[in-house]
Amino acid sequence: MNRKTVIVLFGGQSSEHEVSRMSATTMLNALDSQKYQVIPVGITKEGQWLIYTGPTEHISTGQWEKYATPAILSPDAKQKALLKIVNGHVKVIPVDVVIPALHGSWGEDGTIQGLLEMARIPYVGCGVLASSVSMDKVFTKLIAKNYGIPQAKYIWFYKDEFDQMDKLIERVEKKLGFPCFVKPANTGSSVGISKAKNKADLEKALLLAAGYDRKIIVEEAIAGREFECSVLGNEEPLVSGVGEVLSAAEFYDYDAKYNNSESRTVIPAPITEEEEKTIRKIAAKIFQAVDGSGLARVDFFMEEETGRVLFNEINTMPGFTAISMYPMLWEEAGLKKAELMDRLVELALLRDNGIRG
The missing domain is CATH 3.30.1490.20 (ATP-grasp fold, A domain)
Known part of the structure; x- marks a missing residue:
């Protein structure tokens, strides 16, 4: 069997550099080495691209830069390659798929997706349009309003x-x-x-x-409960069950999400069948409204007083850490992380070939 060469791209210049490294570590550990030749490529906070060749655990700790070699992704569509630079010499490494495990600016906002489109390299996740409009909360809300999706004022x-x-x-x-x-x-x-x-x-x-x-x-401010669900697919996406977020802080900010051990998630969420159906239906609707592909996590509020379900936001490259809701919801549905990664790579190739998935 010919192994696909897969780049896992991590780090980046955004404020979510550290979370990206944690997501990439989970993905790298889940990718089957029998199926893929996996190449970790990190982007430093200063924007330098480096091929990483050390132990996977050094990515999450931040020590990875000590074991790295300069590299750049070629925008040349004929090459479809990573260019490794050693002692002034360039080695061309053909690439089949890129997994941009990047969160925030320059990763989740359509910029890296634009580079990959120019290079004609298939990539996991949403395209340029879906990434950019979903990153911008104002545009997301305008789209939701146009589609009649209920949301906070x-x-x-x-x-x-x-x-x-x-x-x-x-x-x-x-x-x-x-x-x-x-x-x-x-x-x-x-x-x-x-x-x-x-x-x-x-x-x-x-x-x-x-x-x-x-x-x-x-x-x-919506007084009520917070929920999330995961979307997987292209034009005909699957939607997972629903998880509830129980924040240890007054609201689920960065620190509460990643640094406060008292914050937790409940899977499956203790809600009625009808409430779950409503959340899943809206998740699929907004994913298709922004022209999503590959994956996304959709977040909701449920108003305490009325029970109304309100759309909050859609994340086109959701966290993939050990405590992230996206992979945990699919594991609850019976899809292990290795199988999930296989499906994400498959969806990237289907999208690149113009095939529905």
Whole structure:
């Protein structure tokens, strides 16, 4: 059997560099070496590309750069290759599939997908359009609204409007009230997000969010429960069961998700069959609305007072760490990590060949 050459791309220049390394470690451990020639390629925080040849566990600890050699992905569509650079000499390594295990900016936002499209190399996950509009929370909400998908009330603006901070705060107070959530429009893993309980909190939260993006979104706070489900497929996706997030903090921010051991997930979520059906139906709808492919995790709120299910966001390269909901939900459905990786590689090849999956 001819093994496919698969690059697992990790790290990157975003604020989610460390999470990417953890996701890549899980993926590398799950990929079957009998089926794939796996090449880990890391991107440093400074943006340098390096082929990694050391122990897998050094990726998550950050020691991987000591065992790496410079390399670049060729944009030449005739090559479809990784170029390894040793002592000024270039070795061309043909590539069959890339798994961009990158989260946040320059990884989950369509940029790396654009490079791979130019190089004509099949890759796991959503394409340029789906990645970019899903990364931008404002565009995601506009699409959800157009498709009649229920969601929390929100307003958004650019940070160059901060010179009229009093008017912005007045708008938020009038339309959403307190408490509310302030988010950069283009980050993942709840980076730069704050809960504002009053005007002073709101101003501080706006300034924090503006440190991550020039576009800021403010959402009404929903009193209720948080749920997630996983999507797998291309034009005809499968949707997993539903898991519930129980945050140890006031909300499920980056620290609560990855650093607080008291945060936990419940799989399957203790909800009714009808509630699960509603969540899964909306997940498939938004995935298809953004033209998703490969994989995504879709997040929801369930309003405590009314029981309404509200769409929160869609993540086109969800976390793949040991505590991440995406792979755990598929394991609950009977799909082991190795089988999940096989399916993701298969979907990448099907999409590249224009075949439904």
